[in-house]
Amino acid sequence: MSVLTFIDIGLSILVVTVAASTIVMRELFAAVVSYVAYGLLLAFVWIRLHAPDVALTEAAVGGGVTGVLLITAGKRLVPLRRTATEAEPTLILKVLAATLAALVACALAAAILMLPDEPPSLAPEAAAAASGPGAGLGNPITAVLISYRSFDTMLEKIVLILAVVAVWSIGTDRAWGNAPAPLRQARPYPAMVFLAQALVPIGALIGIHIFWVGADAPGGAFQGGALLAAMWMMAMMAQLAEPSRIDARWLRLALVAGPAVFLVIGLAGILMAGSFFAYPPNLAKPIILFIETFMVLSIAVALPMLVAGPPNEGLEP
Amino acid sequence: MTFLVDLFRITAIGTGAFFFVAGTVGLLRFPDSLTRLHALTKADNLGLGLVVLGLLPLTENVLVAFKLILIWALVLISGGSTAQLIGRALRSGRR
Numbered sequence: 001m002s003v004l005t006f007i008d009i010g011l012s013i014l015v016v017t018v019a020a021s022t023i024v025m026r027e028l029f030a031a032v033v034s035y036v037a038y039g040l041l042l043a044f045v046w047i048r049l050h051a052p053d054v055a056l057t058e059a060a061v062g063g064g065v066t067g068v069l070l071i072t073a074g075k076r077l078v079p080l081r082r083t084a085t086e087a088e089p090t091l092i093l094k095v096l097a098a099t100l101a102a103l104v105a106c107a108l109a110a111a112i113l114m115l116p117d118e119p120p121s122l123a124p125e126a127a128a129a130a131s132g133p134g135a136g137l138g139n140p141i142t143a144v145l146i147s148y149r150s151f152d153t154m155l156e157k158i159v160l161i162l163a164v165v166a167v168w169s170i171g172t173d174r175a176w177g178n179a180p181a182p183l184r185q186a187r188p189y190p191a192m193v194f195l196a197q198a199l200v201p202i203g204a205l206i207g208i209h210i211f212w213v214g215a216d217a218p219g220g221a222f223q224g225g226a227l228l229a230a231m232w233m234m235a236m237m238a239q240l241a242e243p244s245r246i247d248a249r250w251l252r253l254a255l256v257a258g259p260a261v262f263l264v265i266g267l268a269g270i271l272m273a274g275s276f277f278a279y280p281p282n283l284a285k286p287i288i289l290f291i292e293t294f295m296v297l298s299i300a301v302a303l304p305m306l307v308a309g310p311p312n313e314g315l316e317p
Numbered sequence: 318m319t320f321l322v323d324l325f326r327i328t329a330i331g332t333g334a335f336f337f338v339a340g341t342v343g344l345l346r347f348p349d350s351l352t353r354l355h356a357l358t359k360a361d362n363l364g365l366g367l368v369v370l371g372l373l374p375l376t377e378n379v380l381v382a383f384k385l386i387l388i389w390a391l392v393l394i395s396g397g398s399t400a401q402l403i404g405r406a407l408r409s410g411r412r
Contacts, residue, residue: 189401189402189405191398191401191402191405192398192402194398195394195395195398195399195402198394198398199391199394199395202387202391
């Protein structure tokens with residue numbers, strides 16, 4: 001038993017405790033803070049499982065972007081809650097909800113406990129494929145994401161765009177085309193402006209760096225894109241930047257750029273390499289980096305637009 | 318020479334760990350939010366700085382050392398600013 005074993009045990013207990021506290025917290029803000037802490041702890045768990053790529057994503061998305069998303073969503077619920085009369089759920093409804101939740105938890109636990117000793121895995125196959133058409137990439141994760149599982153990776157980004165469209169469609173007809181409400185109505189504190197001015201340039205640089213080294217080291221399009229997205233959100237919170245109008249041409253183009261470029265290159269694969277989403281072997285690395293560049297752009301634009309919310313009716317152009 | 322380097326590393330990381338423990342004790346024991354904030358920033362700024370200082374002799378090349386120092390600088394900037402923001406929010410909430 002080394003020291004690391006004790007750290008692992010402590011980390012596991014901490015993760016379960018924080019997860020439980022997230023559920024138990026009655027107050028919204030406290031629950032969100034607890035959830036963010038849970039995301040950061042999960043990132044540590046991924047590091048301990050030797051999955052730094054996943055850890056980076058979890059820290060950026062679970063610990064960062066989701067927290068901002070939940071807090072802004074919670075703030076918007078406050079005026080709604082004042083007007084709506086909240087009916088206390090009946091006892092039967094409570095029992096039903098509890099039973100359903102317990103059943104899902106039991107099913108998940110059973111699935112984990114009944115895993116065969118050697119779980120079926122596509123990992124060796126994926127690794128072999130990654131050393132084929134994605135050859136030249138030092139990071140097998142990026143190679144698998146873009147060349148072995150390319151269709152899934154593209155569809156993930158389309159899901160993000162669908163989410164943005166869903167958020168926009170909550171707004172009223174009259175507001176369509178307007179910019180979302182600013183993330184902060186009041187004048188920001190000087191400390192916030194200073195933080196944004198100091199952090200945004202460095203953060204943007206680190207975001208691009210994480211994307212660029214993703215070809216050969218832990219990192220990649222999603223992690224880098226999420227960091228860039230966080231920097232845009234921070235600039236908006238300090239009122240150094242405004243949310244863009246949702247009918248802006250550049251915004252629409254940036255949103256669809258990632259999946260569109262991916263799809264076009266995938267189709268070109270039929271002509272150039274013989275099958276859908278196949279890359280000519282000697283050009284694989286530049287093509288993958290080219291696709292990822294547009295992916296980063298789409299992610300960096302989609303996440304802040306999710307946080308900014310539906311178009312605002314009050315601000316007429 | 319290696320002995321001296323090891324001694325320096327152990328002292329720096331040990332002192333850094335001490336500041337983390339002291340900050341945590343302060344966070345748990347101090348009476349109100351402003352004093353707890355004060356305890357926390359000591360752990361972040363001084364504790365992490367000392368740990369980074371202790372790790373520097375271990376680094377393989379200058380780039381890694383630079384990244385370590387950059388991480389500390391980023392924590393300094395964000396920790397200091399958020400402490401200001403929380404403090405300001407506390408004061409305006411009290412009024």
